[in-house]
Amino acid sequence: MLKSLAIENYALIDSLQIDFDKGFSVITGETGAGKSIILGALSLILGQRADSRFIKQNEQKCTIEGIFDLSRYDLQQFFDEREWEYDPDECILRREIWTNGKSRAFVNDSPVYLNDLKELGDRLIDVHSQHQNLSLNDNLYQLNALDILADSKEERELFRRAFQEYEACRKELIDLQEQSRKNREEADYLQFQFDNLAGAKLQAGEQERLEAELETITHAEEIKSSLFAVTDSLSGEGDSVEQRLKTIADRLKGIQRVFPVASELGQRVESAYIELKEVRIEAERYFDGIEYNAGRQQLVEERLSLIYDLQKRHSASSVEKLLEIQEQLENRLKGIQSLDEHLDLLEKEMSEKQQAMLQRAEILSKKRGSALQPVEKLLTEKLIYLGMPNARFRIEVTSKSNPDMTGKDSVNFLFSANKNSPLMPVAQVASGGEISRLMLCLKSMIAGATALPTVIFDEIDTGTSGEIADKMGSIMQDMAHDMQVIAITHLPQIAAKGTKHYTVYKEDRDETTLTRMSLLTPDERVMEIARMLSGAEVTDQAVENARVMLGSQ
Known part of the structure; x- marks a missing residue:
């Protein structure tokens, strides 16, 4: 209040x-x-x-x-x-x-x-202004009014929830179907990319190993020449490094009795001799193992060319990055396959929610239908009371092709003020005064229902x-x-x-x-009513009529 x-x-x-x-x-x-x-x-x-x-x-x-x-x-x-x-x-x-x-x-x-x-x-x-009389012509207003008079708040709320759940599921399905369509369009291309990468059987670190091997193959003669020079210098005929170190070690060993420091120096020379001997042995092994192999060079070059081509195609900087892309493509292809399975489940879920929504719509519709005759009867009685003895009022309910947030019902208030006039939509037949009376009757019923x-x-x-x-x-x-x-x-x-x-x-x-x-005080009120009765000049008769009107209340 x-x-x-x-x-x-x-x-x-x-x-x-x-x-x-x-x-x-x-x-x-x-x-x-x-x-x-x-x-x-x-x-x-x-x-x-x-x-x-x-x-x-x-x-x-x-x-x-x-x-x-x-x-x-x-x-x-x-x-x-x-x-x-x-x-x-x-x-x-x-x-x-x-x-x-x-x-x-x-x-x-x-x-x-x-x-x-x-x-x-x-x-x-609830403020009802003059222009709101026009809202009586609005079918949504009529539907809301019927719901109030039918006391269908609970049924409408339960339907609204079911409808929202159905709509959310339907929109999700539409989005998923669109995603599935796009996926199908690119699935062949994704599969082609994946097959290229998977078919290459790439291995981590492979590129670096191949590049090093190619360098060795292409410079085999140069490498063998250098390795031969190394081994020949260390142990070849004549004055080799190993022979000279052996001689130095013997000399130091010969004086260590009279010069003890020579023992430590001899050990160091002996260590150098052993280390260089191992270098020579390893160089000989590399020398024997390295040779120019044109067939192997071609295989390595072809393998590297494949790797370089894949890197360029996928904008990748390494084999490891290509392997990551391969894994991503595999996951996307698996996702496309699982999406179809999810679509089947979602279609089933949407069908179930649609049935639940339609059941709620039917319950709401029946609740509205149960109120039609009582509302029509009471509203007609009120219109007759307001000086419309031939008034007829009916609520026409039709089913929508597709339910919306308000349910499956479409409501239209039909009205006729005269005996020989057919029932027509309120907006087409009611005059301003009739609309006012009809609206007041409806408002009084709604106010009573909603308190x-x-x-x-x-x-x-x-x-x-x-x-x-x-x-x-x-x-x-x-x-x-x-x-x-x-x-x-x-x-x-x-x-x-x-x-x-x-x-x-x-x-x-x-x-x-x-x-x-x-x-207004009681006396002021008498004068105000008199003014409303007679206009600008308040007459004694108007004052008397005002007293009578107020006294009869």
Whole structure:
């Protein structure tokens, strides 16, 4: 329930503080007095987008604050999920807007996101403005209204979950099928690349070994010549290195008795002799093993050419890198094969989820169908009460070719106000006054089904007058037994039924005009009703009629 509304520096309002009560309240005022301004300010704390153009001229900021009683809203979990402070008896919603376009929203002095504020606002107040009569022509609005009246919230939520699971699985399958198609297009090429690499039977370190072998083969004569020179110098005929070292060792050995140091020197020469002898033996072995082999050279060159070609083709710098690429190709080919298996499983899973979704759609459809006759009967009775004795109303439900987030049903409200007129979609046959009455009847039924604590009607009585307006006021009065109802109206028949009566008016001050709103006293209320009855000049008869209207409530 809205307990109070405070507005500062919004449009023509400099400062406004107004308290509201439970039950049925009415707001009246001349056309252009600023009733829409009040409603516009209220919409800001309900999460609507802000426009800095509405900040009062010469001011830097406007502030709108509303205090609500949440004791009937069951919002504890909503607040806990967002970690907001929760006080069921007093919740403060505030909105601040600056001329630079910045805006901030608060719930109980904690800053909040605008989307969260709007979600909260949708749970606090149902604002029905004049243009919302057009929403009655919208099939989605009609479907949502039927769901409320059919009390199918649980069935719709269960269907929504099943539909989302099915859609997620279906989209995953589509993506996977597309990936599979692309894979099939490149599978042959991947296989060709893999076969080339696998067929080469590459080995780690192979390139370095082959390159070294090729160097040896191509320089075989040079190498053998050098090795022969080495062995000949070490042990060839004549004055060889080995022979000279042998002689040096013998000389040192001959003087070691008289010159002990010679023993250590002789040992070192002996070590050098042994080392060089081993070098000579190894050089002889290499000499015998090296020979120019044209056939082997061709094989090595061909093998290296294959390796170089593969490296160039795959932009690889080494055999090890080629082996990595080979492994990657093998894994991708295995992935393509396993993808087909995954596709089969996913198709089966999607089929199962589709069946579960269709079953939920059928349950939801039956729940809606069970409410059709009761809703049609009650709404028709209300229309007859509002002066439409020949009114007929039917809800046409057809099945969609493919279910969507709302289910498999498509809803169309059919209406006829006259005996000989066929039932037609509301948008095609209902006049403005008929739409207003139809919408009020529907709203009263929805409000009763949802037990929304606050409903605001902004001139829902457009196109009506006299006895019909009086009966529309009675419906609002009845709704106010279970909730807070606020009606903005130009009709005295409706205004007279309110338990509280507020008026919106303009006040001229110096060089500015301000919008004001005040709660009327009983005497002021009589004069306001009289003004609404007679116009600019209030007559004694109008005053008397106003007293009668108010006294009969």
